[in-house]
Amino acid sequence: MDYRVLNLGDRAITFEFGSVISRCVNHHVLGVHANLKESISNGLVKGIIESVPTFRSLTVHFDPTVLFPEEVVNLVAPYIEEGNSDLNATTKWIFPVCYGDQYAPDLKEVAERTGLTKDEVISIHQETVYDVFMLGFLPGFAFMGLLDERLRLPRRSQPRTAVPKGSLAIADQLTAVYPSESPGGWHLIGRMPIDLFDAKRKEPVLLKAGDQVCFRRVSKQEFESIQQALAMGEYDYSSIRQEKEVA
Incomplete structure (x- = not known):
């Protein structure tokens, strides 16, 4: 799914999917959020603090002393590709x-x-x-x-x-x-x-x-x-x- 990356200050990045409210987009966002949240809980993505889902975007908060913004984008990208596979x-x-x-x-x-x-x-x-x-x-x-x-x-x-x-x-x-x-x-x-x-x-x-x-x-x-x-x-x-x- 296509998305764009928006810097939200120096401690968060927003990944934005689409421009309308839809179940398909929202389910994708929630799937990425669920998978990323599990990895955060298991300590698999060092430096990422939490993710916050909305209708059509996901904001990822990170520790700038651990990760550069481009590293955050690279860490999150595989979760976006995986999408909502674990949203069961x-x-x-x-x-x-x-x-x-x-x-x-x-x-x-x-x-x-x-x-x-x-x-x-x-x-x-x-x-x-x-x-x-x-x-x-x-x-x-x-x-x-x-x-x-x-x-x-x-x-x-x-x-x-x-x-x-x-x-x-x-x-x-x-x-x-x-x-x-x-x-x-x-x-x-x-x-x-x-x-x-x-x-x-x-x-x-x-x-x-x-x-x-x-x-x-x-x-x-x-x-x-x-x-x-x-x-x-x-x-x-x-x-x-x-x-x-x-x-």
């Missing part, structure tokens, strides 16, 4: 979402602008299994796609100063869940009770790049029941988690 196992999550009016302030507008009913918007959104392309913006904020073309709208012209935690949102080709309250300009079509980020957990961030996510509709009563179980520390995360193989 992933986790699939099935997240409960309530689409009630109090949790979905933009659902009616999304339906009107797409020429669909509210139930059709919900149904179409739930039919897709989404890839977690990358994490960013906030701890635990996962950029997921690709959104069905029938639901694609640009971001809101006027962003909100405070989007509630757990809000399920869409914008352009992507969907996401806000892991904490924050400003945001995406369209809010529901809310999820599951905590995508919890500093008290052994692994604070629930999702990882390469995971897959789908959503199921729940009632307000079930939503509140899950919230209560989470607050009491009694929620069983295994009920929404499946280990699977990527073809």
Whole structure:
């Protein structure tokens, strides 16, 4: 796969693949990242500290006292050629979402602008299994796609100063869940009770790049029941988690 090399200061190099968001490119990036991460853990690539994947690029941080930039490029090149050969196992999550009016302030507008009913918007959104392309913006904020073309709208012209935690949102080709309250300009079509980020957990961030996510509709009563179980520390995360193989 073709790529270009960009120097990111004196301690990192970005390897950029393509110019659009696509599953093919992202899977390649995640495969390179997975293989390189394993080699770093095993001490096979001295001087490389870590790699950070995005939609279509991989940034490699290195120790400039150990490696020159051109040495980093030469070390990473074989991993790029190998691609996603080791990207086999992933986790699939099935997240409960309530689409009630109090949790979905933009659902009616999304339906009107797409020429669909509210139930059709919900149904179409739930039919897709989404890839977690990358994490960013906030701890635990996962950029997921690709959104069905029938639901694609640009971001809101006027962003909100405070989007509630757990809000399920869409914008352009992507969907996401806000892991904490924050400003945001995406369209809010529901809310999820599951905590995508919890500093008290052994692994604070629930999702990882390469995971897959789908959503199921729940009632307000079930939503509140899950919230209560989470607050009491009694929620069983295994009920929404499946280990699977990527073809």
